[in-house]
Amino acid sequence: MGDNGLRPYLHARTRAIFSRFAGVDLILSALASRNPAPVLESLRFDNAAPAVSGLPAEDAEMVLHRHFILRLARAIPGTSDIFPLFRALVMEYEIRNVALFLKHGTDGDELWYPLAPGCGMFGKDIFSLSRETVKRLLDDSCYRNAARIWKETRDTSQLDAALETVHCRGLEQAIAHIPGSDRVRIHNLYLQRTSLKFALEALRMQRSYGAESRQILSRLPFPAEQVRNEIAALLDTPRFEHPAEALPRWARPRARSIINRRPDLVPRNPDPELGLADLSNLEKLAANLMLQQYRHEFRVYGDGYAPLYCFYYLLKRELQNIMLLLNGIRFGIGPETLRSELIA
16 A cells, blocks of 8 residues: 555544544443443454453553554554654654663563564563673664663663653654655644653652752753753743643643643642642643644544554553553542543
C-alpha cells in the first residue's frame, strides 16, 4: 500500500478504535461491578480482551502496552513515510528498557518493554546477553552519553534528562522529515506538549527537590529558545495567584476553561508556592489540557499524518485510564476518587 492509500486507511482504522474508547460512565460502572471486561473489550485487542484482570499491576500494564505497540506496528509498513515518526514515538519503550538496565542491571526479574519490529535493539534479546556486552553496545549507540552520565554520577534526575534528550532529538528529526503540511501541524503539537511537560518537570525539580534554575535549564532539551525563556520566567516566579499561571502562556486560557468545568482538578485552597499536592493537580490539569487538544486535532483534521500522532497519545491515555480502573478495583477505590483521577 502506497503512502497515498495509507493515510486514509490509518485515518479510518484509528477513528474506528477511537469511537470505542470507554467514557467515564462506563469506567465507573465497571468499577462498581468490579468487572473491567466491558472496558477492555471496547478496545477489541486482537478480537479479544487481554487477560489482565488477575495480574499484578506491572504485568497488566506490560500486557496492555504490548498489545498497543504491536497493534500499531501491524498497521504501519516499515517502508512508509510515516514509519520514522512511529519509530521515534515508540522509542520511549526502548528508553525505558535502557533506564531499567542502567539502574538495575539484568540480575532481577525486570519486565522489559516489547519493541515493535524495526524500532530499536535494546529489548529482551539484547538484555539476555552479559552485562559487559550490553554496556559495549550502549557505548556504540545514541545512549552512550546517558550511560556515561549514569556511570559518573549515579544521579537519576541527570540520567532521566539525558534519556529525555535522546527521545526529543529523535522526535524532532522524524518530524522534520514528514512531508507536506502535516509537518507544521505535528511540530506545533510537539512544541505544545514539550513546553507543558518541561514546565512541570522544571517546577517539580525546583519546588520539590530544591534544584537551582541554572541547573534545571541546563538539563532539559528545549525544542526552541522561546520555550526555554518562558520556563525560565516560571522558575523566577515565587508565587502563582492562579494554578493556570504556572503553565506556559499559550496554555493558560484553556487551563482556566477546564478548571471552570472541572473544579476537582485543583485543590480547594491552592498553594501559590506549589506544594506537592498542587504540583500533582497541575500535572492532571496539563494532561487534561493536552487530551483536549489531541482530541480536537484528531477530529477536525483530515486523513494526513497529524491524526496518527494524536492517536498515539490518545490510545496511551486510554491505557492509563484502564490501569486506573484495574487498580481501583484491586484496592477498593471509591467512584468519586477514581473520577477525579481519570483523564477524560
